[in-house]
Amino acid sequence: MNLIEYSDVEITSLWNDYAETRNIxxxxxxxxxLNKLIEYLESKSKDDKRKFVEYLCNxxxxxxxxKDFQQPIxxxxxxxxxxxxxxxxxxxxLRWIYQLQLYSCCNYRNIYNIEYYNSEDILTRANNIDPSDIKTxxxxxxxxxxxxxxxxxxxxEYILIEDKEVKFLLEKLNLLLDKYKNKIDSIKFILEDMKYYKDLYKSWFKYKSENEKITFIKWCENNEKTYSWIKSYYYDKKNRT
Structure with a gap:
């Protein structure tokens, strides 16, 4: 847990005492x-709490x-x-509430509107409100x-997605990447992965349409296709703003 240097000396002292204790x-x-810190924060005005929340999220x-926040705070x-x-x-x-990843913790499951806070919809809304926010x-x-x-x-063996959704996802990606191609440092790697998935799904649907009594692996061999069946991806978090 990282230490902080906040404008309110008492908040800084309470947070750092909590963080240092947790770190050992x-x-x-x-x-x-942490409960003492929360009690002190609850005594502050809404504006003061908002300023501190904004500081923490930044x-x-x-x-x-x-790295993370504990559930009580x-x-x-x-x-x-x-x-x-x-x-x-x-x-x-709008982006911050998505980044809290509330759905990843069972303790947050009863929060009203949690599905929206963890959805593509809230990120789309965030992008519409502030198109310049590259993190979104x-x-x-x-x-x-x-x-x-x-x-x-x-x-x-099989896939868990239909042709229509594949086309939808690739179209969404194309629109984003075309709009922000000069703003995303990792665009080269994203485009490579898109090309991989586009070809992979195209091969699968072609294989299924031909209805041959061979495995997909054999079909790929016959058509000179090579794939890694589980492909991981990573995008550099440091993007130009």
């Missing part, structure tokens, strides 16, 4: 100190100085502020690429 492995004591999502301090901003279509709060674009690219990967990860 005393998690139960750290949780008690430290985590923009500067990458903080997310639920009691961070989320109420971000949800209000999301309802007003404020950026970068990269997250959208990852959403579409992940769906292409997921659809193919059981190959060579």
């Amino acid at each position: 492995g005393l998690k139960k004591i750290a949780n008690i100190k 430290e985590r999502f923009e500067k990458e100085n903080i 997310v639920e009691k301090i961070i989320l109420p502020i971000i949800v209000d901003a999301v309802e007003n279509d404020e950026m970068p709060y 674009v990269i997250l959208l690219v990852k959403v579409y690429m992940d769906r292409l990967w997921f659809g193919s990860h059981h190959l060579p």
Whole structure:
């Protein structure tokens, strides 16, 4: 847990005491100190809480100085502020609530509207509100690429995606990359992966249409196609703004 240097000296002291305790492995004591921090924050005005939440989110999502937030401070301090901003279509709060990855933790499952906060829809909304935010674009690219990967990860036995969705995902990617081609450092690698998936799915659907009584592996051999059936991908997080 990273230390901070915030304008409010008391908040800085309480956070750093909590962080240092957690860093040496005393998690139960750290949780008690986190609760003290939360109690102090709850005594502050809404504007003061918003300023601190904005500071924390900038430290985590923009500067990458903080790795994660614990559930109590997310639920009691961070989320109420971000949800209000999301309802007003404020950026970068629309992106930040997605980056909180609420759906990855079972403790957050009862949060109202959680599906929206973890969806392509909120990223699309974020992109519409602030088209200049490249971090949102990269997250959208990852959403579409992940769906292409997921659809193919059981190959060579079968796929989990239809031709119509493949075309939809590739079209979405093409539109984004054409618009932001000079803003994304990793575009070369993204285009390579797109080419891979486009050819892979084209081969699969052709194989199925021919209805041959051979395996897909054999069909690929016959047609001089070579694929790695589970393809991982990584995009550099440092993109030009």
